Amino acid sequence: MSAKRIYFASDFHLGAPDAVSSDARERKVVAWLDSIAEDADRLFLLGDVWDFWFEYTTVVPKGSIRLFGALQRLRDRGIPIDFFGGNHDFWTYGYLREELGITVHKKPITLELQGSTCLIGHGDGLGPGEYDFKLMKFALNSRIFRWVFHFIHPDIGLQIAQYFSRRSRKKNMKKDAQFLGEKEFLWQYTQKHHLDSPQIRYYIFGHRHLPLNLEVGENARYINTGDWLKTPSYAYMENGEITLCAQ
Numbered sequence: 001m002s003a004k005r006i007y008f009a010s011d012f013h014l015g016a017p018d019a020v021s022s023d024a025r026e027r028k029v030v031a032w033l034d035s036i037a038e039d040a041d042r043l044f045l046l047g048d049v050w051d052f053w054f055e056y057t058t059v060v061p062k063g064s065i066r067l068f069g070a071l072q073r074l075r076d077r078g079i080p081i082d083f084f085g086g087n088h089d090f091w092t093y094g095y096l097r098e099e100l101g102i103t104v105h106k107k108p109i110t111l112e113l114q115g116s117t118c119l120i121g122h123g124d125g126l127g128p129g130e131y132d133f134k135l136m137k138f139a140l141n142s143r144i145f146r147w148v149f150h151f152i153h154p155d156i157g158l159q160i161a162q163y164f165s166r167r168s169r170k171k172n173m174k175k176d177a178q179f180l181g182e183k184e185f186l187w188q189y190t191q192k193h194h195l196d197s198p199q200i201r202y203y204i205f206g207h208r209h210l211p212l213n214l215e216v217g218e219n220a221r222y223i224n225t226g227d228w229l230k231t232p233s234y235a236y237m238e239n240g241e242i243t244l245c246a247q
Contacts, residue, residue: 005039006113009234010046010122010206011227013088014064016166022051025228026066032232032247033070040079042113046206046225047086047122052162054091059154068100075101084108086207087124090141108205114240116201119193123205123224127189177230179210187214190222202242204235213244 012029015022036043053061071081081102085092096102108121149157182188190203194216203222211226211233223242226233232247 003039003238004041005036006042006044006237007036007040007234008044008046008120008204008223008225008236009228010084010086010225011048011209011229012067013048013051013227013229014067015061015162016051016229022063026064028232028247029228030066030070032234033067033074036236037074037077037079040074043074043079043081044120044204045081045083046120046204047084047090047124048088048206048227049083049086050089051166052158053089054149054158054161055093055095056150056154056157060095061158071100071102082120084120084122084206086122091146110197110200114237116237116240117199118202118204119190119197119200120204123186123207126205127185127187129185177209179212184208184212184214186224187212187216187222190216190220194220202237204242211244211246213242 009032012025013022014026014029033043049067050061050064074081081100082105083092083096083102084105090106092104096104105121108119108123108126110117110119112118152160186203186205186208193203194200198217198219201220203216203220204225205223206225206227208224209227209229210224211231212222212224214222216222221242223235223244225235225244226246233245235242235244237243
C-alpha cells in the first residue's frame with residue numbers, strides 16, 4: 001500500500017464568473033476529490049473555495065451540492081478536512097463544522113505534519129503592501145458590519161456582496177496572473193517570518209492564483225497552491241516532502 005498523502009488546494013472560486021463555467025469547474029473539483037479518497041490522510045482547503053460565501057443564521061448561499069457531497073464522502077471515510085477562510089469566503093460560522101464536520105480556521109496555523117513543521121493559511125493580508133485591501137478586510141470582518149449585514153434580506157445581501165466580489169476579482173486578475181519576482185508579497189512575508197521561526201520547513205498558502213514552489217532560506221520552501229480558474233493545481237505531502245501538481 002502506498003504512503004498516505006496530505007492534500008492542499010485553494011481558490012476554486014465557485015460561482016465565478018457565471019453559472020455555466022462554475023458548474024464545469026465544480027465537476028473538475030469533485031472528480032479530483034473523489035480521485036484522492038483512497039490515499040488521502042488529510043485535506044486542507046486554503047480559502048476562496050467560493051467566489052463569495054456568507055452564512056446567515058438559517059440561510060447559506062445555494063449551490064455547491066456536488067462539492068458538499070464529495071466533501072461528505074471524504075468525511076465518511078474518516079478523512080479530516082481543514083478549511084481556511086479566504087478573502088472571498090471568510091464569513092463562515094457554523095455550517096461547515098456542524099453539517100460536514102470540517103474544522104474551520106480564521107487565521108494561519110502552525111502544524112507538525114509528517115515530521116515537517118508547516119505554517120498554513122490562505123495568505124491574504126500577509127506581507128507588505130495591499131494596505132487598501134487590509135483596511136477593507138478589517139472593516140468587513142468587524143462585528144458591527146456583520147451585525148448590520150445580517151439584517152439585509154439574503155436575496156439582496158448576497159447580490160450586493162457578489163457584485164463587489166466580482167469587481168475585486170476583475171480588478172486583481174492581471175496582477176494575479178503575473179509572477180512578481182522579488183516583489184511577491186507572500187514570498188517576502190515567508191523570508192521575514194523565517195528569520196524568527198527557522199524551524200518551519202514549509203509555508204503553504206493560496207490567494208496568489210499562481211502555483212509556486214520557492215526557496216525560503218536554506219531549509220524551507222514557500223508553496224502556493226495556485227487556483228482552479230485557469231489550470232487546476234494543488235499540492236500534496238508524502239513522507240514529509242511536498243509536491244506541487246498542475247492538472
